[in-house]
Each structure stands twice: as structure tokens, then as C-alpha cells.
Amino acid sequence: MAAPTVPESKQLQYISQQAADSRVNVEFETEDGMTLNIGPQHPATHGTLRIITRLDGEQVISCEPVPGYMHRGYEKLTEVRTYPQVTTLINRIDWLGSFANEVPFILAAEKLMEIEAPPRARYIRTILFELSRMANIVLFLGDLGAQLGGVTAVFYAFRDREFVLNQIEAVTGGRFHPNFDRIGGLKDDLPKGWIAETKKCMTRVHDFCDELEDLLIGNEIFQARTRGIGVIPANVGLSYGLSGANIRGSGVDWDIRRDHCPPGLVYDKADWKVCTHPDGDSFSRSWVRLQEVRESAKIVDQLLDSVPSGPVMAKVPRIIKVPEGEAYVATENPLGQMGYYVISKGDLVPFRVKIRSASFNNVSIVPWVTRGVFVPDVITILASLYFILGDIDR
Amino acid sequence: MNQLSSADTEAPPADQQAEAPRDERREALISLFSAEIGDAVVGTHIRAGDDLWIRITREAWLETARFAQQRLRMDFFDFLSGIDWRPSPYGRDMDSQEDIVVHGTEPKEPPAMATGYAGGDTRFQVFARVFSTASHEGVTLKADLPDDDLSIDSWVPVYAGANWHERECHEMYGFTFNGHPYPVNLYLPGDFEGFPLRKDFPLLARRVKPWPGIVDVEPMPGSDDDEGAEGGDS
Amino acid sequence: MMLGDTIFDVYWFQTVIKVLVVALLIPTTALILGIVFLFKVMSWMQSRLGPQEAGPKGLLQLLADGAKFLQKEDLTPMSADVRVFRMAPIVVLMSTFLLFVIIPASPNLVVENLPNGVFFAFAVSSLSVIGVLMAGWASANKYALLGGIRAAGQLIAYELPMVLAVVGVVIQAGTLSMNGIVVAQAGFHIGPIPVPYIVTQFPMFLVFLAATQAELTQAPFDMPVAESELVAGYQVEYSGFRFLFFFMAEFATAFAFAAIAATLFLGGYYVPGLDINSGIYWVLGPIVLFTKIMLVSFLIFWFRFTYPRFREDQLQRFAWKWLIPISLVWISVTALFKVWVA
Numbered sequence: 001m002a003a004p005t006v007p008e009s010k011q012l013q014y015i016s017q018q019a020a021d022s023r024v025n026v027e028f029e030t031e032d033g034m035t036l037n038i039g040p041q042h043p044a045t046h047g048t049l050r051i052i053t054r055l056d057g058e059q060v061i062s063c064e065p066v067p068g069y070m071h072r073g074y075e076k077l078t079e080v081r082t083y084p085q086v087t088t089l090i091n092r093i094d095w096l097g098s099f100a101n102e103v104p105f106i107l108a109a110e111k112l113m114e115i116e117a118p119p120r121a122r123y124i125r126t127i128l129f130e131l132s133r134m135a136n137i138v139l140f141l142g143d144l145g146a147q148l149g150g151v152t153a154v155f156y157a158f159r160d161r162e163f164v165l166n167q168i169e170a171v172t173g174g175r176f177h178p179n180f181d182r183i184g185g186l187k188d189d190l191p192k193g194w195i196a197e198t199k200k201c202m203t204r205v206h207d208f209c210d211e212l213e214d215l216l217i218g219n220e221i222f223q224a225r226t227r228g229i230g231v232i233p234a235n236v237g238l239s240y241g242l243s244g245a246n247i248r249g250s251g252v253d254w255d256i257r258r259d260h261c262p263p264g265l266v267y268d269k270a271d272w273k274v275c276t277h278p279d280g281d282s283f284s285r286s287w288v289r290l291q292e293v294r295e296s297a298k299i300v301d302q303l304l305d306s307v308p309s310g311p312v313m314a315k316v317p318r319i320i321k322v323p324e325g326e327a328y329v330a331t332e333n334p335l336g337q338m339g340y341y342v343i344s345k346g347d348l349v350p351f352r353v354k355i356r357s358a359s360f361n362n363v364s365i366v367p368w369v370t371r372g373v374f375v376p377d378v379i380t381i382l383a384s385l386y387f388i389l390g391d392i393d394r
Numbered sequence: 395m396n397q398l399s400s401a402d403t404e405a406p407p408a409d410q411q412a413e414a415p416r417d418e419r420r421e422a423l424i425s426l427f428s429a430e431i432g433d434a435v436v437g438t439h440i441r442a443g444d445d446l447w448i449r450i451t452r453e454a455w456l457e458t459a460r461f462a463q464q465r466l467r468m469d470f471f472d473f474l475s476g477i478d479w480r481p482s483p484y485g486r487d488m489d490s491q492e493d494i495v496v497h498g499t500e501p502k503e504p505p506a507m508a509t510g511y512a513g514g515d516t517r518f519q520v521f522a523r524v525f526s527t528a529s530h531e532g533v534t535l536k537a538d539l540p541d542d543d544l545s546i547d548s549w550v551p552v553y554a555g556a557n558w559h560e561r562e563c564h565e566m567y568g569f570t571f572n573g574h575p576y577p578v579n580l581y582l583p584g585d586f587e588g589f590p591l592r593k594d595f596p597l598l599a600r601r602v603k604p605w606p607g608i609v610d611v612e613p614m615p616g617s618d619d620d621e622g623a624e625g626g627d628s
Numbered sequence: 629m630m631l632g633d634t635i636f637d638v639y640w641f642q643t644v645i646k647v648l649v650v651a652l653l654i655p656t657t658a659l660i661l662g663i664v665f666l667f668k669v670m671s672w673m674q675s676r677l678g679p680q681e682a683g684p685k686g687l688l689q690l691l692a693d694g695a696k697f698l699q700k701e702d703l704t705p706m707s708a709d710v711r712v713f714r715m716a717p718i719v720v721l722m723s724t725f726l727l728f729v730i731i732p733a734s735p736n737l738v739v740e741n742l743p744n745g746v747f748f749a750f751a752v753s754s755l756s757v758i759g760v761l762m763a764g765w766a767s768a769n770k771y772a773l774l775g776g777i778r779a780a781g782q783l784i785a786y787e788l789p790m791v792l793a794v795v796g797v798v799i800q801a802g803t804l805s806m807n808g809i810v811v812a813q814a815g816f817h818i819g820p821i822p823v824p825y826i827v828t829q830f831p832m833f834l835v836f837l838a839a840t841q842a843e844l845t846q847a848p849f850d851m852p853v854a855e856s857e858l859v860a861g862y863q864v865e866y867s868g869f870r871f872l873f874f875f876m877a878e879f880a881t882a883f884a885f886a887a888i889a890a891t892l893f894l895g896g897y898y899v900p901g902l903d904i905n906s907g908i909y910w911v912l913g914p915i916v917l918f919t920k921i922m923l924v925s926f927l928i929f930w931f932r933f934t935y936p937r938f939r940e941d942q943l944q945r946f947a948w949k950w951l952i953p954i955s956l957v958w959i960s961v962t963a964l965f966k967v968w969v970a
Contacts, residue, residue, distance in 0.1 A: 034770065058940065150847065241472060383856075
């Protein structure tokens with residue numbers, strides 16, 4: 001005997017009824033609060049980070065980030081690529097400041113090979129490093145506005161970042177993924193007239209900072225939204241491995257560029273200062289980043305005046321075999337400390353590369369810092385901690 | 395107090411020792427570690443003026459972290475991860491020419507296992523780096539894990555940031571961190587099988603498609619550089 | 629002749645004309661002009677390219693946006709409460725269009741000159757809360773629910789300062805009729821200079837603008853739709869022309885409130901120096917009113933593009949600690965002056 005047939009419309013109705021019941025009645029009214037999935041598709045997550053929050057009303061009871069939607073397995077992939085090929089991959093880690101990703105890896109390889117880039121290459125490397133920092137943090141400042149509801153800032157940021165990207169593109173040929181740094185130097189020299197253009201660009205960056213300070217950082221509502229929100233004490237931040245502006249926003253006066261800059265970058269040739277802020281809240285982190293862009297523009301401005309002449313590439317063998325050894329090189333990247341722990345067995349390819357990316361540590365503090373805040377503050381905290389998803393997931 | 399030399403099980407290579415000047419600051423750090431945890435320090439390595447490696451027993455792992463953070467003011471937690479020292483069974487560079495699956499060649503004898511700085515006795519090591527933001531000195535700590543018991547104490551009680559690093563290490567290498575508050579996968583799906591960063595975990599993309607990179611070393615057309623010629627045959 | 633007189637006097641015919649005016653004329657003319665103007669303002673303020681580049685002088689951006697919405701599929705979430713979900717945008721839009729009923733564009737060019745027009749305006753504007761709540765609940769989405777509840781809390785909280793802000797004008801004019809208020813303003817002088825009520829009621833004008841901003845759920849009070857937090861709040865599940873309804877309602881309500889502000893504080897269609905009973909207001913009135921509306925909505929959009937977003941508790945604090953005390957003080961001042969002058 002045939003089973004009684006149920007029309008499809010009935011089935012759909014039943015399913016939708018079940019779904020509605022389970023979602024509206026059960027999850028909204030569980031005893032330990034409502035579960036709200038922020039992400040993986042959400043404007044505040046800069047990609048595909050998922051944050052599971054348990055809410056009581058709008059107050060956060062607990063909050064657990066779930067990364068991994070973009071995990072590309074770079075640590076495994078680097079084991080099957082020659083050293084020059086690795087830079088192509090690691091460009092994609094923090095995609096807003098790509099050139100800065102290449103530098104620490106190249107420096108680690110140079111350290112193992114015991115070669116040094118010529119002075120001109122070191123200067124240009126530092127300049128490009130700072131340009132990518134500007135391109136990155138300018139967008140952060142705009143995005144911070146967008147996360148807090150002031151959409152205007154993001155348009156200004158995209159407009160003015162383009163000037164910086166143009167300069168990077170003029171040298172490297174790539175706006176986002178330059179793949180320009182080489183073991184022993186750089187791929188090419190600067191194009192003609194670039195230094196003067198970049199100097200003009202730096203005044204635009206200064207103008208942007210002033211504009212944004214008026215529009216956003218100095219705004220009363222912005223300050224009301226960020227001051228005292230997401231306070232991270234220095235010792236907690238350090239034990240979570242927070243770095244860069246996040247930890248300087250907590251009053252720790254530590255900058256790799258100034259304190260123990262790896263050879264191969266020439267930050268000691270410029271006169272600049274490290275900005276810190278004692279409060280440790282979202283405002284101080286944002287403020288420190290804004291000052292960093294200014295300092296960064298100052299560094300570039302000074303280095304442009306004193307770029308030495310000479311070759312941009314040291315004498316390196318055509319086939320790069322890195323001698324046996326281990327090296328860890330970290331630099332002060334736009335998002336914080338980024339380091340590569342390279343283990344070589346004397347082969348064409350690295351034996352093991354541990355990528356220490358800044359956002360991974362920066363975001364791991366989110367469960368600690370979001371306890372008891374409101375949903376809008378979660379967004380503020382995420383925006384002010386500033387992560388790039390590629391930098392978490394690698 | 396132990397002598398410095400007694401803690402040094404693996405002397406640095408002779409040529410390095412000859413040219414490298416002594417690094418008093420890092421030697422003093424090693425003696426501090428030795429004074430605190432004694433025989434648990436089983437190997438050290440110094441790159442003068444730059445970096446320091448200390449290998450400790452896994453029983454002293456948590457104690458050392460506590461000592462480093464609270465006594466040596468190494469407050470900044472940098473990273474924690476694992477190393478699989480076994481050479482890859484899929485050919486030296488995983489290149490397609492030596493691919494045992496696609497080309498059906500016999501699996502070759504893997505080269506002998508060699509460990510890195512500060513030595514090592516086992517296939518797996520946990521290594522972590524902590525750093526002092528005051529004195530700007532860092533130390534890379536390593537600990538051997540025996541093959542039959544891949545477990546070690548969790549650092550979360552000392553360095554809260556070790557949480558995610560240990561979760562990643564757990565899923566990528568299969569290590570167990572005793573006392574970890576939330577030992578679930580961080581990146582991989584919960585039912586993922588295998589440990590991707592172990593050397594015997596095949597990278598399937600390389601199994602089905604030859605590695606294009608290996609032929610990339612031919613001299614560029616018009617290149618005046620002959621240095622690449624000797625390696626351009628592969 | 630008899631026929632003509634009759635048909636223009638018949639009640640249903642007048643009703644049809646009025647419905648056409650409310651439902652077609654206002655959206656097509658005022659909205660399009662206004663949105664184009666505001667798009668231009670927006671694009672210059674935010675350096676957006678669309679309204680500067682699309683079509684001749686960027687005038688076709690609105691068309692492109694409208695066509696985009698109409699092309700999209702009308703989606704209804706599987707677990708939504710379908711009827712309520714579909715009804716919600718219409719309720720919101722209806723509340724908006726009812727606001728246009730009482731706005732006089734000249735002494736006689738008004739859909740319905742209600743004697744208690746101000747009262748009516750606030751009554752119908754609160755209807756949109758119901759639409760928003762319906763949308764928030766019926767979407768069966770947590771973001772929508774949070775947005776809907778935020779909106780309800782916010783709209784109800786800001787009714788009060790808004791009503792209080794108008795009380796000053798009503799006391800000064802001595803009438804609740806919109807047209808009556810315009811006429812009263814036409815006769816208002818400080819010394820020999822005829823001035824609109826904004827001069828005497830300036831704090832109230834600011835309170836009204838702030839409350840309007842909150843009623844419109846626009847930045848800095850856009851928590852109910854906050855893109856970066858709640859994605860789009862109660863609108864999150866809407867697509868196609870139903871989303872367009874919300875979009876239109878947003879602009880149209882901005883218009884309606886700008887019109888009310890223009891009428892109450894800026895003298896509506898009246899131009900100082902021209903006799904209020906002059907026939908020229910049949911033509912001049914709508915133009916003058918439209919200009920004043922644009923002026924006020926320019927202010928509204930200027931705030932919108934400048935300020936970041938408040939948090940929900942900060943919003944309530946702002947209403948209760950600043951807007952309501954200010955308006956209460958100014959009501960007392962106005963009442964004292966009224967009694968003293970009388």
C-alpha cells in the first residue's frame with residue numbers, strides 16, 4: 001500500500017513552521033540568553049570572521065570568535081615553495097599592507113644567508129614599508145568611522161588611500177600585492193620623478209590626518225562611543241601578545257622600529273617619535289594609530305631626502321639555497337608585530353615557517369575584553385583592535 | 395648553581411663559535427634559567443647579539459613560563475607552535491619529479507632526522523617565544539615531546555594569549571595541552587582527520603598536479619647572469 | 629457649468645483628487661526633486677562618485693537605484709510571518725504619506741486643513757513605529773528583532789521632545805492648525821521687522837531637528853538600522869520593491885518632517901512682505917515651501933553625514949537629560965512671555 005502523499009507545499013509549510021518555532025521561540029528565550037551570530041557575513045568583521053555572542057538583552061554574556069573561514073594553510077604551503085616564491089603567498093596575509101608582510105620573511109632569509117641588502121635598497125625598503133603602513137592605517141581610520149556610523153570617513157579614506165597606493169604601484173607595479181622585496185635587495189629601482197611625487201603625496205596624507213581628526217577623532221559622539229570602552233590594561237594585553245598600536249594604546253612604550261629594528265631597515269636614520277596613550281581604551285588605540293600615520297609620513301619625508309645612490313640588489317646566487325639554521329625576525333607591521341620563524345635545512349625550500357601574525361594575537365583578546373559590554377561596543381572594540389582576516393587565518 | 399657549560403649539550407658549530415663574539419647578556423640569561431629550573435635546561439644556543447634558544451624538559455614547561463614572565467619580566471607572549479623534525483617522506487622538496495604517488499617510484503629512504511638549534515631528541519617539539527618589552531630581549535623555548543605521549547602543560551594560566559596558539563597547535567600537530575580551558579579546533583572543522591602540519595600529511599594539491607615551480611630556475615631570456623646555469627637543468 | 633460645479637463639489641471627487649495628490653503628485657515631484665538634490669549634497673559631502681558621474685551631471689543615479697531595486701527578487705524568508713512581513717513596509721509608507729495631508733503649500737492649497745493639524749501629524753507619525761515593529765518581528769531574524777525593538781524604544785522616546793518642541797510654537801501662535809500657524813507667523817513682528825518663529829523659538833527648532841533625526845533613524849541616531857552592527861536592523865530581510873518602500877519612506881519622512889519644521893518655524897509658504905491673502909501664493913507658495921523644505925532637509929542630511937552613531941543608552945540619556953529639559957524651560961519662557969504680552 002502506497003504511503004499517503006503529502007504535497008510539496010504542505011511540506012514546505014511544515015518545515016518553515018518548524019524553523020520559525022525553533023528560531024524565534026527557542027533561541028530567543030533560552031535561559032542563558034540569546035545567541036547572536038555576528039558573521040561570518042557581517043559588515044563589522046572585515047571578511048569572514050564569525051563571532052558567537054550570547055546576549056542578555058543587548059548585553060554580552062560571552063563572546064567567542066570563530067576564525068578559520070579563510071584559512072589557507074600558508075605554513076604548510078611555504079614548505080613546498082622556494083624562498084623567492086614564498087613572498088607571493090605571504091603578500092596575501094595582511095592584504096592592505098602587503099609589502100610589509102614580505103619584509104620580515106626576506107630579512108629572516110637574509111639573516112640565515114648572512115647577506116645584507118645595499119644601502120639604497122634598505123632605504124627604499126623602509127620607505128615602501130611605511131607607505132604600506134599608511135595605506136593600511138588610513139583605511140583603518142576610515143573604517144573606524146563606518147563601524148561607528150560615520151560613513152563619510154570611509155569615503156575619504158578610500159579616496160586618499162589611492163594616492164598612497166599610486167606611489168606603491170609606480171614602484172612595484174602592484175597596488176595590493178607588490179611582491180617586490182627580494183633576498184638581498186629589491187627587484188627594481190625607483191622610477192624617475194617618484195621622490196618628488198611621493199613628497200607631494202605625504203602632504204596629502206598629513207591633510208587627511210587633519211581632516212579625519214576634525215571629522216572623527218575629535219567628534220564628541222565618537223569620543224563618547226570609544227572612551228572607556230574595551231579597556232585593556234598593559235599587563236593583560238602583553239600576556240595576550242597584543243602588539244603595535246594596540247599595546248601602545250595601553251601605555252607600553254615599545255616599538256620594534258625604534259627599539260630593536262632588524263638590520264635591513266633604516267628607521268634610525270629618521271627623526272620620529274613613538275606615540276603612546278595611557279588609557280588603554282578604544283579611543284586611545286585609534287588615536288595612537290592616527291599619530292602613527294603622521295609619524296610614518298614624517299619618516300618617509302625624511303628618508304626621501306637622503307636615499308643614497310648605488311645598486312638595489314646585493315650579489316646573491318641565482319638559485320637561492322638558504323644555509324641550515326633557524327631565525328626569527330619580527331617587524332612592526334601596520335597591524336602589530338609580525339614575525340617569521342624560519343627553519344632551514346639548507347634546501348631550496350624552507351623546512352618550516354611559523355608565521356606570527358599580529359591580528360591572531362590581537363583578536364584572541366576579544367572574549368576577555370567584551371565581557372559585559374553592549375552589542376554596539378563589541379563593534380567598537382573589534383574596529384579599534386583592528387584586524388584583517390587574512391592576518392588571523394593566514 | 396650549574397655551570398654554563400654543563401647545560402650546553404650541543405655546542406654551536408665550530409665555525410660559528412670562532413667568529414661569534416661572546417654575548418654576556420644572553421649568557422647571563424641562560425645562567426638565570428639554569429639557576430631556577432636546574433637540570434631541566436637540556437640545551438641552549440646563542441646567536442651573539444641577536445637571539446637565544448633554550449631547550450627544556452617538558453615537565454618544566456609551565457614552570458619556566460611562570461619564571462620567565464614573573465621573574466625575568468618577559469611579559470610579552472609572542473607565539474607558540476610545534477615542529478615536526480621528521481624529513482618529509484614525499485621527497486625532499488615535495489617536487490613532482492620525486493613524487494611517489496603520481497610517478498610510482500619507490501619510496502626513498504628519508505634522510506636522517508636532524509634537529510635545529512638547542513638540539514632535540516624526539517620527532518616533535520613544542521616551541522614558544524617570549525619577549526621582554528623592557529629589556530628588549532627575547533628567548534625561544536623548546537621542549538621535546540616523546541612520540542608515545544604528545545602532551546604538555548598548557549601555558550594559558552601564565553600567558554593568556556597561548557590559548558589560541560595551543561588550539562592551533564593542537565589541531566595542526568595533534569599535541570595535547572593539559573589544562574587548556576577550551577581544547578577544540580580553531581581553524582579546522584571539528585571532524586577533520588589528520589594533522590596538517592605534520593610532515594607525513596600529504597599536501598594533496600602537489601599529489602595531483604606537478605609543482606610548476608621546480609622548472610622556474612632556467613635562466614631568463616636575455617639574462618647576462620650565468621650563475622643560474624648550473625642549477626637550470628632540473 | 630452646472631456639471632462642473634457639481635462634480636467639483638462632490639465629496640468623492642474631492643477625495644479622489646486629494647488621494648491622487650497625496651499618493652502620486654507628492655512622491656513624483658517633490659521626492660524626485662528632493663532626492664536628486666540630496667543625492668548631490670551627499671555626493672559632494674562624502675565624495676561619492678555615483679551621483680556626480682551617472683548620467684548628465686549625475687542626475688540618473690536615482691533612476692539607476694530605483695531600477696536596481698525593482699529588478700531584484702521579492703524575497704520572503706521561509707520562517708517569516710508572511711502577511712505581517714509584507715504589510716510592514718506599506719504601514720511605514722502610509723504613515724509617511726499621511727503626514728503630507730496637513731502641510732499647507734499656500735493658503736488654500738492643502739489636502740485637508742485640519743483645525744488640530746499638529747496633533748494629527750504626531751499621531752500619524754507614530755504609526756510608523758508599528759510598521760517598524762511589524763517588520764522587526766515578522767522577519768524572524770535576530771538582527772531584525774533587535775533593530776525593531778531599538779526602533780520602537782527610540783521612536784517612542786523621541787516623540788516626547790518632538791511634541792514638546794512644538795508646544796512653544798503652538799502657544800505662541802495660539803492654534804493647532806498648520807495654516808493657522810503660518811498665518812499667525814505672517815502677522816508676527818519684532819518691532820517693525822516681520823520674523824518667523826525660529827527667532828523666538830530657536831532652541832525649540834534645534835530640539836525639533838534633533839528629535840526629527842531620531843524619528844528618521846538617521847545618523848547620529850541610526851541604531852535601529854545600524855549597518856555595521858545590526859546589518860540593517862529591521863530592514864535586513866527585505867529586498868526588491870519592499871526595501872524600496874522603506875527607502876522611500878526614509879526620504880519621504882525626512883521631507884515631511886522638514887516640511888513641518890519649515891511650516892512651524894520658518895513661516896511655511898509665507899514670504900515676508902507679501903500679503904498672506906494674495907493670489908500669487910497659488911504659484912509662489914509651493915515653490916517657497918519647497919525651498920524651505922530643502923533648507924531644512926539639507927540641515928538634516930548635513931548632520932547625518934557628519935556624526936557617528938550614538939549608543940542606545942546614550943541616546944536615551946540625550947533625550948531625557950538635554951532635549952526634554954531644554955524644551956520644558958523654553959515652554960515656560962514662551963508661556964510667561966505670552967501671558968506678559970497679553
